[in-house]
């Protein structure tokens with residue numbers, strides 16, 4: 001992908017595709033519920049399509065018609081032993097959440113993914129799932145995929161997460177639906193809570209007190225779900241608009257769940273004017289229009305407490321920091337090393353190629369702004385968020401920015417290029 005026009009004004013309204021985290025969960029919960037789950041604004045990105053493919057291999061009927069996805073579940077134990085290996089592609093959310101469900105099934109499943117998935121840490125789920133009584137193994141003593149699971153016979157556990165992770169929390173909660181007794185998960189700090197909200201909406205017996213979530217065996221019932229726009233996708237355009245003086249951009253119907261809005265807090269702290277309008281609640285999730293008025297941005301400090309609320313937005317926050325005046329320091333973000341790529345290393349390597357003054361910290365980044373961004377050839381490292389962050393850099397130079405290996409953008413935002421063109425006309 002090549003971005004070759006310097007942006008001078010942004011004005012208008014855009015929509016971003018459905019939230020990736022909520023789209024995955026709607027298919028997974030629909031597959032273990034009784035009755036039909038009907039999903040609108042589902043994200044047809046590669047990751048969520050992998051979740052659909054895996055659930056189909058587990059015997060679940062999933063149909064697409066008139067832009068709606070219908071999942072025909074038949075209860076928590078109606079899944080069937082897959083004839084072949086389940087492949088999650090590039091999706092960490094799919095392998096980790098689905099493993100929680102497979103831990104409750106008395107059959108054999110083998111689950112794997114692409115070369116990036118095979119490098120990502122899995123002990124964080126295999127350790128608690130083993131403690132619950134499932135037989136689960138993987139390469140390097142259960143630390144890496146492929147994972148091999150023969151589930152069933154689960155007992156409840158109390159589990160304190162060693163690192164804050166919505167995927168690990170969700171895997172344990174989903175396994176908790178099959179366990180005898182009350183399963184309790186204590187989060188290290190508040191990570192995204194879409195699983196908890198959706199479980200409640202589907203009739204799950206779940207209780208939340210501070211950072212402790214308790215769940216017991218419960219029947220779930222299919223629901224109608226409206227997926228909000230993905231704030232992690234909106235973030236790329238929020239930053240672009242925030243950094244162009246005089247810009248006004250409205251992003252319609254975005255999920256503004258408090259566990260995801262760290263990007264709004266940070267951009268405001270950097271000096272951006274952001275408002276939220278037309279707020280309503282659907283399926284337990286808050287949705288609203290985000291209005292960004294561009295201006296001058298200033299460097300800031302981002303510490304460990306807010307990281308879980310903006311974990312996927314750090315690549316694009318680094319771009320905002322490069323455009324801002326003064327230094328930005330991001331710490332407590334070591335989890336970035338275990339995503340689709342080592343995002344700390346990838347951001348530093350690629351942003352330096354465009355002349356951005358950025359350096360790596362053991363657990364984060366330091367960026368000196370404002371940088372004069374120049375053109376060049378950069379690589380996505382096979383990581384959609386790196387590819388899109390680099391594309392936004394291309395809006396702030398009159399030289400050409402070429403992003404190699406940008407096909408991965410379809411992981412989470414298949415219409416990114418169209419949207420980029422639409423705002424930069």
Ligand SMILES: O=C(O)C1=C[C@@H](OP(=O)(O)O)[C@@H](O)[C@H](O)C1
Nearest residue numbers: 021093164165166167168311312
């Ligand atoms: O639960 C989810 O949907 C996600 C949780 C986060 O990962 P961790 O749980 O590893 O922090 C996030 O980075 C990922 O994009 C999606």
Ligand SMILES: C=C(OP(=O)(O)O)C(=O)O
Nearest residue numbers: 090091092093312339340
């Ligand atoms: C980390 C991400 O996703 P996953 O963990 O599902 O691969 C992401 O989308 O930035």
